[in-house]
Amino acid sequence: MTRTYVMVAASAALAAVVAAFATTPGSGGQFRFKVGQFDSEGEKREIAETLKLFSATYAGFYVSGGNPEGLRSFPAEMMIKRRIFMDINSYREAGLVFALDRDRSDIKEIRFADATHAAATADEFWFMQFQNAATRRPLSAKKANFVTVRYFLKKQWGKWIVLEYEVYGQGDELPPLETERIAAW
């Protein structure tokens, strides 16, 4: 009977060890996240820096009429980059430059689904103006645009990048942010 109990206990321990290590890469980080050993403040600072770089580079692409300098360090997924340049190209074909300048950004919340997925909600204030592409003469009044942006980020190769974002107007009700939705990206 003792040998049976030993066998059962050894099997349970072996199951735990094998399950712990026979998993996908990065599982050590997920385990640390689940048991609370996760530097959330440090990661939040990194995310804030990422969003700062994102906004600055995003504005730079538009203001320059599509100069790709900074594209390599732009912390965004390929589809986002493509959408931005598709937009800039359509303005350029119309002889326009859409000048953007971010005046203010307040990060309201950063929530983690796991060690490599997060969502950040920020209130942003942008100034926008259409200009003539050749002469940079203003073609419209400067428009103030207050939006709330929810960014979905993923940590890849040690850096946070923006996978997607959702734009809300003033007074819009933001849908509840569930962990599954953040991790889905």
Next chain:
Amino acid sequence: MTDNKILRAAASDGLFLGLYVFLAGFVLISVSGFRTAGSGGAMRILHTVPALVASGILLVHAFARMIIFLTAPKQEGRGAPLRLAGIYISFGCALMAAGIIISSLTRFEASMVLTEGQDFGDGGAGYTEGSVYSRRFSNPPDMKITMLQVTPALYNNGRDVLNLKAQFGYENRLSGNKKILYCNSLVPLFADGIFFRASNFGYSPHYRISSPAGEVLDEAFIIMKLFPPGSEDSFRIPIMPETFYLRYYPEGSRIQKDTITSAGERQGAFYQLRIARNLDLIVPSRPVAAGEQVGMGPMLISFDEPRRWVKIKVVKDAGLYFLGPGIFIALATALWGGYQRINSIMLMREWADEHDSNR
């Protein structure tokens, strides 16, 4: 009775319990997501190397136990049922282990999302990207499906699904067999060797982009997660930088002035639309009725009444024909054997009490 020490070691109770504890523990810990963001389900975990190794050992163990029981001298009276239970449990365990191994070679699993009226296969829609799980010797179903009707049964709050029913036309393209099938979200439907189960539903609005002159530039159905009412989803049209955010209220809604719009109470079904061009909100949030056109720069967009879509999970797995019966036989026999053992112990106690009182 056999004196083969290897056979007896292979059939030992400790190994039996140890294998089950290992398998159960491994699956539970892996499914819990304690180490990973997602496991893919218990069946996929059973297809991993540690589970397959344990299943292989369990198969050998089950056969060893069957040999031990079958070669043991026949017992009369109280011992007979227990020997029989041992044979059946071992047989059930062998079926389970074989089922896991066969499943790891033959399982095909995938999901499809179909709108009412939409076809699957034969040039129609395909499986949802990333949902196909196909093992080496799997035999994916060769079928055509036409989704006919999606009927959700909701709780009184109108937000939670009690049961989701889907009616669809099914055609087996190999045999030519055609029939109408009904599946739901509670119990999987088994038809033609395939399991079908409805798992989710939503709405597919039909958008139409047109010029001010009325020329239709683009139109299509878009599958969106717009249930329960008030849920928001978004879509983009290829080669356009705009993002369209939609919510759908099929029964109308009382809208709070300070949350969505100042429109107040609104009768009848309507959409809540918002359009952004990258980080620029070009159309702020506003209610839109079916067919109502909204300007977005040089173009107009409108949405018709939506149709329902349903997500159907399809499973074809030869291992389930062994795993299911094996679990049933092992469990039923274990319960029966347990009852026999308790009965036997109680009878022995009665005999012992009678013997003591007769002294």
